[in-house]
Structure formats: C-alpha cells, structure tokens
Amino acid sequence: MNEFSSFDYLFDAVLVVNLKSEIVYFNHQANIFFKLPPRLLKQKKYVPQICDSNDLDIEEWLGKSLLSFDVLISPEIKLTIPHEQDLEYYVVIKLIPIQTDKGANFAIVFNDLTVEKTLHLKYREQLEELRKTHNQILQADKLTTLGELTANISHEINNPLTIAAGHSEIIRDFLMLPNIEKRIPTIQSANNTVIESIERVNQIIKNMKDFLHQSEDQKEYCDLDTLVDAAIEWVQPAATKAHVQIKKQIKIRSVALANRIKLEQVIINLIKNSIDALVESGKSEGGQVLIGLSKSDADRQTFIDVLDNGPGLSEEIKKNIFKPFQSTKVTGHGTGLGLSICQKIIESHRGRLEHVESKIGCHFRIRLPLIEVYSYTRNDRSLSGSKSQKKILVLDNEVQILNVLNTFINDEGLVFIGSSDPLDSLSFLEKANVDLVITDFSMPQMNGSDFAQKAREQGYSGPILYMTSSKNIEQYNKDKITLNVSGLILKPFHKDDVMKTIRTALKNKEGDV
Amino acid sequence: MKRLTINKQILQDELNVQLVGAIDEDSDFKELMGLEQKTISFDFDLVTMINSCGIREWIKFNEKLPPKSNIVYKNCPQIIIEQINMVHGFFRQGAVIQSFYAPYYCEKCGKEAKIHIKSEQVKNRKAPSADCPHCGNEDIEFDAIEAQYFSFLGKV
Numbered sequence: 089m090n091e092f093s094s095f096d097y098l099f100d101a102v103l104v105v106n107l108k109s110e111i112v113y114f115n116h117q118a119n120i121f122f123k124l125p126p127r128l129l130k131q132k133k134y135v136p137q138i139c140d141s142n143d144l145d146i147e148e149w150l151g152k153s154l155l156s157f158d159v160l161i162s163p164e165i166k167l168t169i170p171h172e173q174d175l176e177y178y179v180v181i182k183l184i185p186i187q188t189d190k191g192a193n194f195a196i197v198f199n200d201l202t203v204e205k206t207l208h209l210k211y212r213e214q215l216e217e218l219r220k221t222h223n224q225i226l227q228a229d230k231l232t233t234l235g236e237l238t239a240n241i242s243h244e245i246n247n248p249l250t251i252a253a254g255h256s257e258i259i260r261d262f263l264m265l266p267n268i269e270k271r272i273p274t275i276q277s278a279n280n281t282v283i284e285s286i287e288r289v290n291q292i293i294k295n296m297k298d299f300l301h302q303s304e305d306q307k308e309y310c311d312l313d314t315l316v317d318a319a320i321e322w323v324q325p326a327a328t329k330a331h332v333q334i335k336k337q338i339k340i341r342s343v344a345l346a347n348r349i350k351l352e353q354v355i356i357n358l359i360k361n362s363i364d365a366l367v368e369s370g371k372s373e374g375g376q377v378l379i380g381l382s383k384s385d386a387d388r389q390t391f392i393d394v395l396d397n398g399p400g401l402s403e404e405i406k407k408n409i410f411k412p413f414q415s416t417k418v419t420g421h422g423t424g425l426g427l428s429i430c431q432k433i434i435e436s437h438r439g440r441l442e443h444v445e446s447k448i449g450c451h452f453r454i455r456l457p458l459i460e461v462y463s464y465t466r467n468d469r470s471l472s473g474s475k476s477q478k479k480i481l482v483l484d485n486e487v488q489i490l491n492v493l494n495t496f497i498n499d500e501g502l503v504f505i506g507s508s509d510p511l512d513s514l515s516f517l518e519k520a521n522v523d524l525v526i527t528d529f530s531m532p533q534m535n536g537s538d539f540a541q542k543a544r545e546q547g548y549s550g551p552i553l554y555m556t557s558s559k560n561i562e563q564y565n566k567d568k569i570t571l572n573v574s575g576l577i578l579k580p581f582h583k584d585d586v587m588k589t590i591r592t593a594l595k596n597k598e599g600d601v
Numbered sequence: 602m603k604r605l606t607i608n609k610q611i612l613q614d615e616l617n618v619q620l621v622g623a624i625d626e627d628s629d630f631k632e633l634m635g636l637e638q639k640t641i642s643f644d645f646d647l648v649t650m651i652n653s654c655g656i657r658e659w660i661k662f663n664e665k666l667p668p669k670s671n672i673v674y675k676n677c678p679q680i681i682i683e684q685i686n687m688v689h690g691f692f693r694q695g696a697v698i699q700s701f702y703a704p705y706y707c708e709k710c711g712k713e714a715k716i717h718i719k720s721e722q723v724k725n726r727k728a729p730s731a732d733c734p735h736c737g738n739e740d741i742e743f744d745a746i747e748a749q750y751f752s753f754l755g756k757v
Contacts, residue, residue, distance in 0.1 A: 117687075203652050
C-alpha cells in the first residue's frame, strides 16, 4: 500500500509532488478530474503538463509555495485542461506540506467549485431577468393608469387650449382695428392669458413625461406634502368628473427618502381605486377620499393614509388584496396588478403597505421608515462597520439642500444620513454612531443653536457645523466657544468649500483623539 | 450544454426510459412519476454530462420510484460509472446494472476505446478481455484501476 493511498478516498483530485515539483502520486479522483487514465497520468512529470490557468501562473505559484512549507490556498481560478479543449473548471488549489519517512512532499488538492460558480452566474442572470420583467410590469401598470386617466387629462389640456385659442383670436381681431394704441392693455392681458394657458398645458405634459420616465431605483429626499399634491393633481380631473371630493390632512411636514415617481404611482393607484370604488358602488355623489400624513415616533415611521367613504372591501377580497391579478373592478378596467405592485414598491423603500380595518369605507396605510434610519441602513457599507467610512448627519428642512449634500458627501465616499426634523436627529444621535453633524441654522421647529445645545446636553461630542447665511455669523462666533461648534458652511455653497470644511473638522476631531 | 430529454416507451409491463443530454440542476424527472410498471429500465447511453446538482435530482427521483418495480440500468457510460462509485444512493437498493461502458487501450494501434460490457462478464472485479474495435487486436488493456472502476458491482 502506497503511503499516499489514503488520498484515494477523497472526492477532490489530489496530486502529490516532491520538493523538485515532480508528481510522485495522484489519487483516483485525479484520473476523473483531469480526464486522464492512470496510463497517461503516470507519464506527466509536472503539474503544468496537466492543467493550466490564465488567472495564475501555477508553476511560479507552486515554486514560491514550496519554499514556505506551509498550508497555502490559491485564489479562485479558472483551470483549463490542455488535452480536453472544451473542459474548464473553477477551482481553489490547496497546497499541504506532508512529511514522510522518505522526505518532504506536498499534496496539491483541487477543490472543484465549477457547479457553484455556474449556479451563481445562472442565479445572477435570472435575477437580472426578473428585475427587468418587474420593471416592465411596473411600466405597463403606469401606462394602464395613464390610459385610464387620459380621457380626463385631455379635458384638462383642452380647457387651457380653448382659452389660449380664444384669446389669440381676440388679439388677432384687435390688431386689425384702428386706434390700436388704445387697446394695448387689453391685448397685453389677452397675451398673458395665452402664455399662462400654454404654461398650464406645458406643466400637464411635463407631469406626464415625469410619470412615464423610467428612473428606476433612483431615490432622493422628497417633501411628502408636495408629492401628495402632485398625485392629487393627476387624479383630480377623474375625481371632479365623478363628483368625488379629495381632501388632504397634513399633521406633519415630512420628508421621505424615496423614488418620487414610484411613490407617486402608489398614491395615485390608491386614490384612483377609491374613486373607482365610489363610482362603481353608486356612492360617488358625496364621496370623499382623504389623504393623511402623520408620524409615529414609537414605530419611527411616517404614515401616508388613503381613506374613502365608499363600500369598503369584502372579507374575501381582503384576504387576497395584495396578490397579483386580483381586481375588484369590472373586466377591462384595471390590470389587477396595482396593489401587488404598490406593495413591492413600498417594500423596496423598506416600508409596508397595509389595509387598515375601518368601520366606513376603505383605508390603506403606507408605512415608511424615518429618513435618518433609512438613509443610514440602506448603505450596506455603513452596516459593515468600516471605520474608514465616516458617517455625516445632515439636518435641513429643505429637500433640495439634502439632495445636493447627499450627492457631494456620497461622491466623496462618506456615508450621508439625511434628516429634516431636529427632534428625529437628536433621537438618532442618541442611538447611532455619527462622526459629524451639519445643521441648518434656521428651521421651523428649532434653530441650529438650540439643536447644538441639546445635542451637547445629551452627550454628543463630535464636530457640529452650522449651515447658514452670513447674517448668523455672530451667533456662530458665540456657539464656537460655548457649544464647541466646529465650523460654518455659508449658503450659497460650493462643493469644494463644503468638503474642505467637513474634511478639516473630521481631521481635527481625529487629532483630538 | 444540451438539456436533458426523456424518451419513454411502455411495452407490455416494462417502461423503457432513454435519457438524452446533460443531467444537471435543470433536469426534471417529474414526467416519469406515476408510470408504475413491473420493470423500469433506464438507458444512459446518450447522457453527455452529469454534475453534482444532477446527481441530487436523480437521487431524489430514485427515492420516489415505485418500490415494487424492478429497476434496471443499462448502457451506463464512464461518467455515470464514476459517479456511481462515488455517490451513495445513485442506485436504488436491489436495482440491476445490466450493462455499462469501460475504458480500454490498444497498445498495438495506440487508440482508446469504450467497450460495452455486461455486468455478468466481470468476475472478481477483473476486466473481461476485449477486442480492439479499431485494429481487431484480441487482447487490449483495461485503461483504469479495476478495483476502483468495478467497485459499483459490489454495491448492487
């Protein structure tokens, strides 16, 4: 029995080489793996005569590895077999030193990962295909929604166009009359009306283009109040036609980190479903759809509620409401995909869409995570705990400022955490590790100075930067001493100025440590 | 890689299944479920490849074969024999391997050949003698390790 014959029991191919890199043994699996019968494998003296790789110079790697006399593992490489041109393996090679009575040898073990690699690539391809299909369904649903709203939208376009056409005629007629000077104010007024009407049409077309634009997975900070308004604008013509009243109840001013168009699509779908239910049940006269915005501090979530005073949902429908192709509408109206798509969209925002039990009508609630938590956790790198990735909390009630700074800060490889509410920021600072805070100075709930004071009181010791105009410089000079405020970003700002201020403040903080 | 095709014929009380192509993660043997016959024979002659996922699918399927049926495997190529020798459960207990292929080498003409062998020809795990299909040489050499290659015969 050969001293290496125990390798015959392994499922991996094993070649044993001596210190001169000569093959002195191969196990049974090596015959199968290299597609060489023992008769031919015996004739091969060195490993590169059996297999080759463009990813690794096997001869050189073995040469270096043999010198160290230690267990070594190669990176994953693609292995080719010269005598079997179509054969390729993905392997990890392991080199194990073996000391025997006859001297030192090395077992080269070929760990075959081909199946795993193939499955992984296949899985990635299928996932990509699914993603594309999902986007196509999403787009198709948008087209359906648009198609169903088109009749009312064309009415919306026709009105200003009729007004513009009428006033153009007035201008034309007046221009042909004598004493034109006397009529100039009237002509100017008619001209303004034409411009306003065309602008209105332009706005409607722009909304349509925005809605259909496939800006998938592009998330930005958006003002939910504005977003709800945009959604209402879409369905308002259909509501007016059906004599349904749309009301808004905004308890908070809230910002979400969301794909604006997709979130708008969800709200449009929910409102449209309510209008359709009211119309189909004959309750549209006096019908109401209420859209509410509120926040739960306990759940750390923002709620968008859509309620109506329609017929509500039957128990049977409630059970399947989020399944695809479930529709309460008559055939030809609605794809039945709406709510299942809405659910997926909200889930992609780490939120939830749910049906809430109510005594009257139907009530859907969108739950979205507060932006501080979401912007912190969506960045996987930040979760990996990499110390080199500094986390910057930016507090500003203007979404445009949050979006600009988000781009600046992320571009520089730092983690951006957006916040629009000082109280949420303070609560977040208590729980999470933040390296630097930038706060707007003038905010409705509290000014930057009060915020800095509260942050210091609750134990935050990192750098704080104010972001304000030069009129608050005096306050900054005071807070620099009393609250250890590290710097000031003057509005309007440039990227270089912002990033330099951040980098310097972070560097000074590290210097302190 | 050609996906697995399953051809099947039922003649009297025997179901003949011919497997063509690669047995891998996409292989689905569902269409054979419920075709209970006294004898079920599997012909592997045209199987081109089998990987570990295919083996898993095959074993899962084997476990669901009707317990009362006689199972026969025939024309097993070298790749199948190599897997059988390594993997537990590839064959159902009591199944019969009627025939298979084995690698031979002719020293006279220098060519390799896969010789079709009936299981009963193998005695004590020794390769039966064979003629070279290329030059007619009457005593060609077995081109693998006999004890290992024929070890499956001890399993069934």
